[in-house]
Amino acid sequence: MTTTIAPLADTAAPLSPEALVEQLARDGRAAQRVLARLSDAEKAAALRAAAAALRRAEGDILAANARDIAAGEEKGLSAALLDRLRLDPARLAGIADAVDQVAALPDPVGEVLSASERPNGLKLSRVRIPIGLIGIIYESRPNVTADAAALCLRSGNAVLLRGGSEALNSNRAIRAAFAEGLESVGLPPAAIQLVPTQDRAVVGAMLTAAGLIDMIVPRGGKSLVARVQADARVPVLAHLDGICHTYVHAAADAEMARQVTLNAKMRRTGICGAMETLLLDTQFPASETVIASLIDAGCELRGDARAQALDPRVRPAASEDWDTEYLDAVLSVAVVDGVEAALEHIAAHSSHHTDAIVTDDAETADRFLSEVDSAIVMVNASSQFADGGEFGLGAEIGIATGRLHARGPVALEGLTTYKWQVRGAGQTRP
Amino acid sequence: MTTTIAPLADTAAPLSPEALVEQLARDGRAAQRVLARLSDAEKAAALRAAAAALRRAEGDILAANARDIAAGEEKGLSAALLDRLRLDPARLAGIADAVDQVAALPDPVGEVLSASERPNGLKLSRVRIPIGLIGIIYESRPNVTADAAALCLRSGNAVLLRGGSEALNSNRAIRAAFAEGLESVGLPPAAIQLVPTQDRAVVGAMLTAAGLIDMIVPRGGKSLVARVQADARVPVLAHLDGICHTYVHAAADAEMARQVTLNAKMRRTGICGAMETLLLDTQFPASETVIASLIDAGCELRGDARAQALDPRVRPAASEDWDTEYLDAVLSVAVVDGVEAALEHIAAHSSHHTDAIVTDDAETADRFLSEVDSAIVMVNASSQFADGGEFGLGAEIGIATGRLHARGPVALEGLTTYKWQVRGAGQTRP
Incomplete structure (x- = not known):
């Protein structure tokens, strides 16, 4: 019919x-x-x-x-x-x-x-x-x-x-x-x-x-x-999820880590660039402060066993928490053993939208920028900056999480393609 | 099962x-x-x-x-x-x-x-x-x-x-x-x-x-x-058809038109850049020569009534001929009333692969380059040049006729995408 x-x-x-x-x-x-x-x-x-x-x-x-x-x-x-x-x-x-x-x-x-x-x-x-x-x-x-x-x-x-x-x-x-x-x-x-x-x-x-x-x-x-x-049979420019991670590296500045993570989660919890998972390096010395700052600001934390041990107010995370875009004052938090483990967690759970690291170590920052496979990768900045206006592109039609044509904030350039123009003088192909 | x-x-x-x-x-x-x-x-x-x-x-x-x-x-x-x-x-x-x-x-x-x-x-x-x-x-x-x-x-x-x-x-x-x-x-x-x-x-x-x-x-x-x-649910880089046109404008050089169209059709008939439809301007004075040159080289021509009138060896074209990729020594040929009619024919029948014009008039050439909506648009050159090697790209993975990501000959650049890298010093978003 x-x-x-x-x-x-x-x-x-x-x-x-x-x-x-x-x-x-x-x-x-x-x-x-x-x-x-x-x-x-x-x-x-x-x-x-x-x-x-x-x-x-x-x-x-x-x-x-x-x-x-x-x-x-x-x-x-x-x-x-x-x-x-x-x-x-x-x-x-x-x-x-x-x-x-x-x-x-x-x-x-x-x-x-x-x-x-x-x-x-x-x-x-x-x-x-x-x-x-x-x-x-x-x-x-x-x-x-x-x-x-x-x-x-x-x-x-x-x-x-x-x-x-x-x-x-x-x-x-x-x-x-x-x-x-x-x-x-x-x-x-x-x-x-x-x-x-x-x-x-x-x-x-x-x-x-x-x-x-x-x-x-x-x-x-x-x-x-x-x-x-x-x-769709027509090409689609879309973003499905914004499961954004912030990894606080061992060599992160403690106060910067506190401010960046607080902003990444709590400035606006409902936007796609909001942090949804916090990864704390086991060698980072101020994890308790970062966690307390988020909870004191009204965020519910759901953590693995080691995160729970850092603050009794951290609730246990279920396995689906690592793949959840809360878009709310809720955050999953895991303690990881170094940058390798952080990269693995991100590779397994990121939606390839925006992932960030906080670190003062330039080599680790470069490795993170290079190896994290997301449309936007950040060092020492709040993931809430993932936005066409903040990137200087003007208005955006959306943020793309696919891999082809356009990635990240899509503005006017993402609404264009190209053609080849060939000018000859009668050339024929041998 | x-x-x-x-x-x-x-x-x-x-x-x-x-x-x-x-x-x-x-x-x-x-x-x-x-x-x-x-x-x-x-x-x-x-x-x-x-x-x-x-x-x-x-x-x-x-x-x-x-x-x-x-x-x-x-x-x-x-x-x-x-x-x-x-x-x-x-x-x-x-x-x-x-x-x-x-x-x-x-x-x-x-x-x-x-x-x-x-x-x-x-x-x-x-x-x-x-x-x-x-x-x-x-x-x-x-x-x-x-x-x-x-x-x-x-x-x-x-x-x-x-x-x-x-x-x-x-x-x-x-x-x-x-x-x-x-x-x-x-x-x-x-x-x-x-x-x-x-x-x-x-x-x-x-x-x-x-x-x-x-x-x-x-x-x-x-x-x-x-x-x-x-x-496919995965993005596809593909080319389906190469229904390539050559339009011989009123102001085309007669010998260039003859050589370019002969090469575009007959150099190799089985490649996607081979001409499949020839459009002859009613004001172009040497259409008979162009047609005879193709037929003498062994090409079968299927034309509209005006093309048939130019040479008795041109057979009548059926309506599906205008949408056929022969990949053989067969060519459809139509006589058109000026550049506007040529652009309309191409818009209706091109597969958006490669289309070409032969003309000595710079303004008409620019208009053709601008208005023909194909991956490759050529002036005064054989459409058989539509090839990554001929474009200086090295080997090609294919020629794309879609509109997004990559168009025309796709070589190494078409096998890449990009990511945004953002380096901060602790910035939070106001």
């Missing part, structure tokens, strides 16, 4: 999910061919026009958001979810300002990545270009609608958005304003499209739309990302 | 395909951690040792190959297939020489792709690293065993090879010699492994071994590549 869904406003018959995605993708790809030809200044101007349109549409957007909030309250959404969904004039101003900030970022497109001339006179260059049509699948936060669209457009990509049902009215209003801004500078509104239905089969159709959608970026909880990774 | 297969020599019970792949992958990943720490000189020395071992093992390898040839003749393999399978002293010397040539290529690992210092003093660098464990799934040519292993090892990757059943004895002998070369310089032989069974379920287990195999490179015919792309 094929699921059918409500028709688009301008079509007569209901479309299957596959036909709907194909239609949206064809419109988006046609719009992208226009974006691909724009100059840096034209793309920046389009984003400023979109930001202005978002500000002009404040009344419409907040009214649409109020309908989402009312429906969410009726459905009994949690207070936390309602808070993520809620817009107010300040939050909406922040969304528009963020679009202006993306406009001010440097254009990645057109950069010549390499150039050479062959002995036969062929001139080769590799030139950075947009990827094409990017699909974004996300959950409740309506700001993603404008943030993701801005990053895609800045890098010359069209975007097909599929947001959460709770935010449908808000997303529609934001998308309409953004598209109106593009139209005001003569660009096709199909450069930013929103899937017009909440039918979950459309997500499946997006994930298998190879050749129509060039890359999918899932933004949301673990179950969303896992489903996308399992079902 | 779970398929079981013959046990490895050193295991007691038969392993399921998944368990076999997991065991091979774990051994390969452990070996890769050793490779990741090697210097440029150490990797080069290891490859020279492998080349020497291949030369020493000439007798064993040719004897194994003779068994494959005999079995193939008994099975009734085609003469073309037997020729691809057959090794002789000269071919084996070529395989060993190719390994030495890869040893001489520059090491891509360790290159600093970008470096910056943040206002808070954090020092960031993006450093090129190996991908990890690469799976190669290929068909009958035994030289792929050594070629692919050499490229993977040069870039610090371990490799898991799954070759065709026709070449199993040859592949085993080549792998054994290569591994012996590695062992002779103290490296783990598991850096190069060959799947020890021809059970097709093992291919399926490789394709879904996410987290164990980091990238799969299929090398072979279209049905192999299509199966890999359809079933």
Whole structure:
């Protein structure tokens, strides 16, 4: 049985999910061919026009958001979810300002990545270009609608958005304003499209739309990302887990270790760069202080036997604790016998997002940087710095934990690819 | 029902395909951690040792190959297939020489792709690293065993090879010699492994071994590549089709157009960079000469009505001809009304591998380079130059037609990724 869904406003018959995605993708790809030809200044101007349109549409957007909030309250959404969904004039101003900030970022497109001339006179260059049509699948936060669209457009990509049902009215209003801004500078509104239905089969159709959608970026909880990774036939730029470790080496400065670990865990416990496992070297002399500082700040510690022996407030860890992303004021802690054991623990349990060492020993630091196989490896710094803004990349579309194409914070460059341009004078191959 | 297969020599019970792949992958990943720490000189020395071992093992390898040839003749393999399978002293010397040539290529690992210092003093660098464990799934040519292993090892990757059943004895002998070369310089032989069974379920287990195999490179015919792309959960670096176009613009030099198109089609008809469709501008005055030159060289032309009108020997094209990779002395040919129509035809039918224009008009050339969405776009050159060696990259692992990670000829750089290294002095995030 094929699921059918409500028709688009301008079509007569209901479309299957596959036909709907194909239609949206064809419109988006046609719009992208226009974006691909724009100059840096034209793309920046389009984003400023979109930001202005978002500000002009404040009344419409907040009214649409109020309908989402009312429906969410009726459905009994949690207070936390309602808070993520809620817009107010300040939050909406922040969304528009963020679009202006993306406009001010440097254009990645057109950069010549390499150039050479062959002995036969062929001139080769590799030139950075947009990827094409990017699909974004996300959950409740309506700001993603404008943030993701801005990053895609800045890098010359069209975007097909599929947001959460709770935010449908808000997303529609934001998308309409953004598209109106593009139209005001003569660009096709199909450069930013929103899937017009909440039918979950459309997500499946997006994930298998190879050749129509060039890359999918899932933004949301673990179950969303896992489903996308399992079902996708389209390349996915995703991060699943942030099981981040901090290893306090024997030669760590005691006060630095205390401050860095406290910040890595407790500054914000809900972000993917938050430390989830602390590894204390058996030769590090101030482990009790580090542990006490975390517990005193309100963190629950779950440790192995040697960690429990350091402080009676440390509870026993279960084996699954070493593979758990708490995203909360909870931390697993193990005592390890030297850097080799720390590297082994990290190799076995890290999600390859961000792992850090605290040490004053340069050789050990270099070894850790070299041997830990994670997107981001840090020495003497809080893992909470794992963020595109902190890395100077501007806004980020996400933090990738895969190994190919882009790793760590993914910003404009991660939304581009390249092509080879070859200029000849009639050369034929012998 | 779970398929079981013959046990490895050193295991007691038969392993399921998944368990076999997991065991091979774990051994390969452990070996890769050793490779990741090697210097440029150490990797080069290891490859020279492998080349020497291949030369020493000439007798064993040719004897194994003779068994494959005999079995193939008994099975009734085609003469073309037997020729691809057959090794002789000269071919084996070529395989060993190719390994030495890869040893001489520059090491891509360790290159600093970008470096910056943040206002808070954090020092960031993006450093090129190996991908990890690469799976190669290929068909009958035994030289792929050594070629692919050499490229993977040069870039610090371990490799898991799954070759065709026709070449199993040859592949085993080549792998054994290569591994012996590695062992002779103290490296783990598991850096190069060959799947020890021809059970097709093992291919399926490789394709879904996410987290164990980091990238799969299929090398072979279209049905192999299509199966890999359809079933893989592991990232795939693949090229499916090479439907390459050459557009002869109104302002093309007539003799250059004749020579370039003749070479693009007829130099070797069976390679992926061979021209499969010729687009002749209606304003180009020498179309008859170009067509006659191809037909006189033995090429069958299938054209639209206007192409047929240019030469009575042009047969009518069916609609599927525009989407066919002939890999033979057959060419589809259409007459188009200007560059816009040529770009539209290419957008509709190209496989995004290599497309070329012949023109003396610089503005049209730039437009073609910019707007054609293919991995390689050429001006005034034969599409048969689409090759890693011709691009100065050294040996290639394949030509990628996807959009992410690597496009066009993929050599050592395409077998690497990067990590972020962050050096601090105790910074915590405000």
